[in-house]
Amino acid sequence: MTLPTKLVIVIRADLPAASAANAAAVLALSLGGRLPHPSATDAKDGSGELHAGLNPHPVPILSATADQLRDLHRIARADDDLISVGFNEVARQARTYHGYLAALAATPADEIDYVAVAAYGPHNRISALTKRLPLYAAGAPVAAQPDRTRRKAGLFPSVDDHRFTTPANVGERQMLHDMLRAQRNTLTLKCSDVGEALARRAVPPSTLSLLGLIRHLADVERRWFRQVLAGQHAPPRFSSRTNPDGDFDDAVPEPTVIAAAHRAWQDEVTFADTFIANARDLDIEGHCTWRGTVSLRWVLVHLIEEYARHNGHADLLRERIDGTVGM
Structure with a gap:
């Protein structure tokens, strides 16, 4: 006999088996206390041994993408006839429940971002919400995600990618400048065709985002080339002494904020490129409170290192937004 109600647990498809089992257990415990019906009665086996009563519902474990989970949780919460519990990344990364709440x-x-969602309610409603979702299978490819078979190959430039194909035996200035440009172009690629999702923070409670990286690196270029090497009075655009993390914390998904970040970054890159091209040599110096006297050579090496580090962040941020890898 089909029960009038239905209970499902939906797990993010790329979650490892152990994490999926943990998520399912957390949701089962969390949802169980919210269900309106008491547990089934205890039962005895053929030898008279007592067995605790079990939930009478079959509990299919389904899989979904991160976007599908977010939509499922939003729709289920908005429906007064459904009971739902979401297990999110904030909870999964917290070490204590108090830490999770904070x-x-x-x-x-x-x-x-949701790792798993449990939903309970009228059979037809739950079926309509989840009928297109497959059963969870550990190690199965993630539905509706880009091809991941070339993840390793994606670390190297493709035939039509000229970021890292500049001459490798030229003079020091051109070589360093070419490498810096390649790192900047990598960030440009990571931020392309994303829109307001640039501001998405994929690793709570960190405020790291692609938009934050653009703002941060605009200030980095501004500091080293305008302030330190050119000796200009050029305060940071996006942070200050009273708001030192404003470059990331204030990176909000508003079109004017995104456009201003892109303009600022391009302005600073243009100034830096002009300064590098016109510099007498790589030994010219500036002074900063952090490292003392620094040369243009050191600044170029440092900027390459800075971009490379943040491009690693950008790799993961972009993949978390739409699954794009290898660019």
Whole structure:
């Protein structure tokens, strides 16, 4: 006999088996206490041994993409006839429940990514919400995600990618400048065709985002080339002494904020490129409070290192947004 209600647990498809089992257990415990019906009665086996009563519902474990989970949780919460519980990345990364509560309070709703969702309600409603979702299978490819078979190959430039194909035996100035340009172009690629998702923070409670990286690196270029080497009075555009993390914390998904970040970064890159091209040599010096006297050579090496580090962040941020890898 089909029960009038249905219970499902939906797991993010790329979650490892052990993490999936943990998520399912957490959701089962969390949802169980919210169900309106008491547990089934205890039962005895053929030898008279007593067995604790079990939930009478079959519990299919389905899989979904991160976007599908977010939509499922949003729709289920908005339906008064359904009961749902979401297990999110904030909870999964927290070490204590108190830590989870604090991190969750600091994370906007649209930046919360779900690992799993449990839903209970009228059979036809739950079926309609989940009928297109496959059963969870550990190690199965993620539905609706880009091809990941070339992840390793993606570390190297393709035939039509000229970022790292500049001459490898030229003079020191050109070589360093070419490498810096390649790292900048990599960040440009990572931020292309994303829109307002540039501001998405994929690793709560960190405020790291692609938009934040653009703002941060605009200030980095500004500091080293305008302030230190050119000796200009050029305060940071996006941070200050009273708001030292403003470059990341204030990176919000508003078109004017995104456009201003792109303009600022391009302005600073243009100034830096002109300064490098016109410099007498790589030994010219500037002074900063952090390293003291620095040369243009050191600044170029440092900027390459800075971009390379943040491009690693950008790799993961972009993959978390739409699954894109190897670019």
